[in-house]
Amino acid sequence: MSVLDFDYMLGLVPILLSYLPLTLGMAMAGMVLALALACGLAVIRVLRIPGLNGITLLFISFFRGTPLLVQLFLFYYGLPQVLSFLTQINGITATIMGLTLHFSAYMAESIRAAIVGVDRSQTEAALSIGMTNAQLMRRIVLPQATRVAVPTLMNYFIDMIKATSLAFTLGVTELMGATQKEAAGSFLYFEAFITVAVIYWGIVELLAWCQRRLEWRLNEAYRR
């Protein structure tokens, strides 16, 4: 076994980093959409809106109960066969769609738990001074629920960044896809994949650091 080709690895870094915007872009688009969808699903669950509640439960169960890769293949290869208007769905769109639906199912449950976890007596106190339900949600419940939910949601964002690597199976040349191509050209598989692993690792550590800072700020009101 030969020693690692460090020059090759160093040269690879800028090439791979040029695909980072696509990787992060898919993750961020997925995160924003998943958050919006998850908030809606959580509210349906909290208020137990008749009809929608059952559909939401089914949705959550399906998207948590099946592998993300299966869901991505279903959207990319499967859906265009049954829905003709989706014929030219591209890999990036399918990835964002899959990430959104898959992660919104998980996030909805954490958001719901965070809302339900806000002390019921504060809700009564807000009502007792004449606040409406919307006011008490916006000013008392959601700010506190956010504090509880944010660490978990950040973890999902980190998972989502790693999950974007599955997009290469749909033919998208993002960070993972680019690495695969580079490795196939140089035959230096170990060097290529250890380089991309370190890049993912670095991004995740950076985010974890941001997460700790954010939690510290959010907990300001609760420190004794």
Add this chain to the structure above:
Amino acid sequence: MIKVANLVKRFGDATVLDGIDLEIDRGEIIVVIGPSGTGKSTLLRCLNFLERPDAGRLTLGDLDVDVTRASRADILAARRRTAFVFQNYALFANKTALENIAEGLIVVNRWPKARAHARAREILERIGLADKADAYPASLSGGQQQRVGIGRAMAAQAEVILFDEPTSSLDPEWVEEVLALMKQLAAERQTMLVVTHEMGFARDVADRVIFMEGGRIVEQGPPSRLFNAPEDPRTRDFLRKVLAAAPSS
């Protein structure tokens, strides 16, 4: 003036309030006593529509509603005319002491923030917590939290402040400061309806003491009369028990 006529509240088959009639004059301090599970909390919660009564008529100043027909607007109006002090303080955990007091003024009364904060500072001064304006509830003692709870109720400028066992959750060391604040409010003739087990407070401060049992008002009168010469055997029985349990008060 506040008037409650034939107030009824049921939970399932249980009739928890069984036709309560009550009139409270402006500036009057009323203490409600009675055994556990008698409906004392439920009475206060119905006045504030935290529970929806099943029958009765409610007059709060210029508001006069049949509770069964109360609209959303009536309920909000009733809540603006009553303020609630909770046993467990129920402060907004994401707001400072100052913000807890100013919140209702800003959101419900739609005061500009600066004016609401100025008023909240006046109230903090009166409750002796001017130096804790920027403290969050988690960093306050139980007694301080309850004083902020009372300050929040004071800010509402309600017809009446409803106190549901305001000292029952407190460590003994904090009870006195909360009672002192309530006495201060009583001296300012703030209308108050207080559910409490503090018989000393009832004796010293109340204009009228109401004894409730089984969802009804059994007996009421000035504390001197009710404590020294209770007429109903149930009142006598109850007083003997609580006074035996707490001889010091």
